[in-house]
Amino acid sequence: MTAPRTMLDKIWDAHVVRDLGDDWVLLQIDRHVLHDLSGPPALDGVRRRGLRVRNPDLVFATPDHIVSSAPGRTGHSFAPGGELYDNLKAWAREAGVHYFDLGEEGQGIVHVIAPEQGIALPGVTLICGDSHTCTNGGLGALAFGVGTSQSLHALATGTLRMQRPKRMRIRVDGDLPVGVTPKDVILHLLCTLGASAAVEHSIEFAGSAIRGLSVDGRLTLCNLSVEMGGRSGMVAPDDTVFDWIAGRRFAPAGADFDRAVNAWRALHSDEEAVFDRDMAIAAEAIAPTITWGTSPDHAIAIDGVVPDPDTAADVNVRDAMHGALGYMGLTPGQRIVGTPVDWVFIGSCTNSRISDLRDAARIARGHRVAPGVQAWVVPGSVAVKRQAEDEGLDRVFTDAGFQWREPGCSMCVAANGERVPPGARCVSTSNRNFVGRQGPQARTHLASPATAAAAAIRGAITDVRSL
């Protein structure tokens, strides 16, 4: 008789290579994804130590962070990133890992390509030197971001030294109201539970509203797990996921696939399993949500008003809110709808998949971007870009006055020099509104693709339900 286990426990237990005592284990790492910023130093570290990449077949690399997203770009269009780009390519090839170059199917934002190419699978452990690796939990993978040293460690040994995170479940039951997208769900969870609600925990998202989400929606949801402090976020895999994975490029096929699905069906948490933290949110309470401040949990319903710091009980919270409002140029009590915007960014590993672009295009179709607004659409991967072009979405965007660009992280993190100018206000579908994230003094409002597209058309923050 085995004790009831959570999904985290089941995946964890199946990957323990060696128990190191005191809760520490050597954990097998099944998939490792490298990008142009953290990939080169990790690969170089392996070489400089005189080691080799232990399981090169399980490692996948592509440039995304520091490459330009301008049409016609090369790896050197953003000159300061040229060396990193060259090094990733040269060292990935030398190490014998899979590499997807600019323009090739497979290139794109790491957390977009891993699910899309069949690299991420249910029940695998997956790491990448990037905190939003938790995105892959949408397929039921135990996926987490690591630092360069850990990445080097996993390349050299095929494992990581880890302690099991605590177990947390967030249930969302009921029906999501019309106009509410997965991005709104996770922003709502953030503002309700806070940016440190899941520190030291691995989150399992559960409940009927979560089970009803598409795979793309689950990936968006899990993407922001880390903004809640979570080590990872997951949704139990089901037929929606299995059907979605079938036939993908690096996914198992034939008898291997059937065997895998059998194993994947057993991954869900047991009925009686106990979580260290268990929360529930009603789906009906969720509205389209947008951030007003400089932390992803500084979020409000789109028809709400900017909060008043003086109502906060904790003095630190009050100070942080005052600081955020000053940075964002907003006043307490003001309605967020109607706030004029200068920039719109539709992209990032949160919301640059095909369904996101369809959502945005539905709003943009037949309209024009408001005068004075710069609006960009940066598809998440070469595959997404091709699919969108097959569906004519690129034309919908360019006819409306949006720029249609090449796949990468772009303005989500501004590492490639693509920035929101100082003081400018941007509605962005990305996941971080930190001070200076999109460029020094840039003001970021996180929202869904539909809300972002609506802001571009109206030139101001808009409730999509009013369109």
Next chain:
Amino acid sequence: MSFAPVSTITGVVAPLPLANIDTDVIIRIERLTVGDPAELGRWAFESLRYLPDGSENPTFPLNRPEWRDAPIMIAGRNFGCGSSREGAVTAMLAMGLRCVIAESFGDIFYNNCFQSGLLPVRVTASEIDQIMALAEQRAIALSVDLRSGSVRLPDGSTIPFAIDGHRREAMLAGLDDVALTMRDIDAIADWQQSDSVARPWVWQIVDQHQEMADDAKHPSGADRELDS
């Protein structure tokens, strides 16, 4: 990489009474595209440390003479949250910091600290308030002892802190994880061998696109036996 062993850190503590200092604030990502890690020290806490015109912001504690060379920093809760960039730790070390005290830390940042020898010390909220109040008044020196797990205040009193045994030993020895794990490399090889039988779909990665391209070249598929 291995680093100089860490055991006791003694010196002035600089107060940074802000919660949720994220790694974007500690080091901007663009700074990581430039070569030498030692250079990062200049850019640590850039948005707090410099004014828009590039001059030093006089209100940033580490710009004040009494705290400029502090090896210890005390900060608000959830320090180092956000992006996984290990450059955040490198930048703090490069500006001369050796220890950071907070109520809680971002998970990845906390782990990264142990790979390079920056000592993260967790104490309770009220202990933070106590030290912060002293540190904000004037430059005070602390002595942080990793072996005994205690922070000694100027009046001789001590505040204990917990640190996982494995982490403490590795920090005291100046060993990072790779050095430790390479000792187990044979056990890893054995485990992976049997796992590849139990979970073939994890290990046998076939590029279906390549397959299709090969099929086009060899329509009979007779030269392959991959999809048995």
